[in-house]
Amino acid sequence: PFHYNLLMKAFSRAGNPDEVLRLFREMKESKCDPNVLCYTTVMDALVAANRSEEAENVFEQMIDSGVTPDAASFTVLVKFYSFYLKRFDSAYEIIRWMVRSGCDPDVVTYSTLITGLCWAGMVEEAWGVLDQMLQGKCAPNAHSYTPFLEAYCSQGKIEAAMRLMESMRSIGCPPDAVAYNILINGLCKHGYFDVVAHLLQNSVSDGWEPDAVTYNTYISRLCKVGRSGDAFKQLEIMLEKKLCPTIVTLNIVLDSICRESTVWEGNHLLERRLELGLDVDVVSYNTIMSRLCEIGKLSWVLKLFNDMFKKGISPNTETCNILIHSLCKAGNFRKAKCIFTSKGFFADIVTCNILIHEFYKAGKIDELHNLLSGMDMENIRPDTVTFNTIIDCLCRNGKFLEAIDFVRSVEDGYP
């Protein structure tokens, strides 16, 4: 069981839930009874792949086979109810169940719920959970506060975020590099690059040390506002500080090069990756394929996809979305559908938005309706992009009355 768990954990980290499931089956067939840790590993792998129904099944299996869940396994349930399904009533229900069964929720459980609530924009509710936590004599840590920082920053409430940083200090949870990274991301997003420069200068006296993520954040944001020259200066500083660039750093630079100069130069960087001591990953390929998709080079996209496969890098949902988009743009709906319906691929809302747009453009209204009802069955919830796409397409086709009806029909259900 230990060794199986180690293996499963490795595949889970590599983002390969199917292999995790295969090992899990193999384990049970070889009469090696999984323990709580194994069940939790499997559940977490499934949740990370947004396959929560299957995770729920595994939890039930665990109960049925008489294995007692611990705080960690319950927390995985809280995680998928709050992070993915946003069903907070169910998350609270899990916590009540924990208390009833004598397995008290700990700081991780509460922090998970707080994170989910903050991501959903329910900041007030989240403060309530923090109170509940304090009443339950469970001491909060940095994980309990940073979700609030993130929420404030994304709402543009920079002042509130700064004030929270100060209170963290006085409460005895001084902000760490992660907290500063969240703040820096928020500051960059709202254009306060000068404030970021100051924070970096004062880091020693403020008691924190910038890490690779700090610079990745700063560099990426500078690139996004077209200041790639300044971004490269920061990359130099990062290297001078002996901070090792990560694969994310490489991907940020790659993205900037592909957008600003040519895909060709981006590809060139890929070939020189070894000099940096970094190996490319699925995101590197997605970055290039996406730019190729943009300029309509289907055959190049397919070639890179093959290269990627040969290197043993598994495609993720983004990869498949780029492929589907490229195929549709080239009018090859048949192949696109092949990917869409292939097992092992789990469509998300982005996949559906791409198809909705392409079906409209191609006038494939029947296909469109099939897709919409399929989304309903698969529980894929439309987002703002879905609605904007539909409205935009209706208007472009001159169907203004239909567009107006549509807006009215979704007015209350607008996400």
Next chain:
RNA sequence: CAUUUCCUGAGUCUCUUAA
């Protein structure tokens, strides 16, 4: 039975869709 070690859960950065 105790003790020690190993294996499970939470926060920040990069890629995909509309305008």
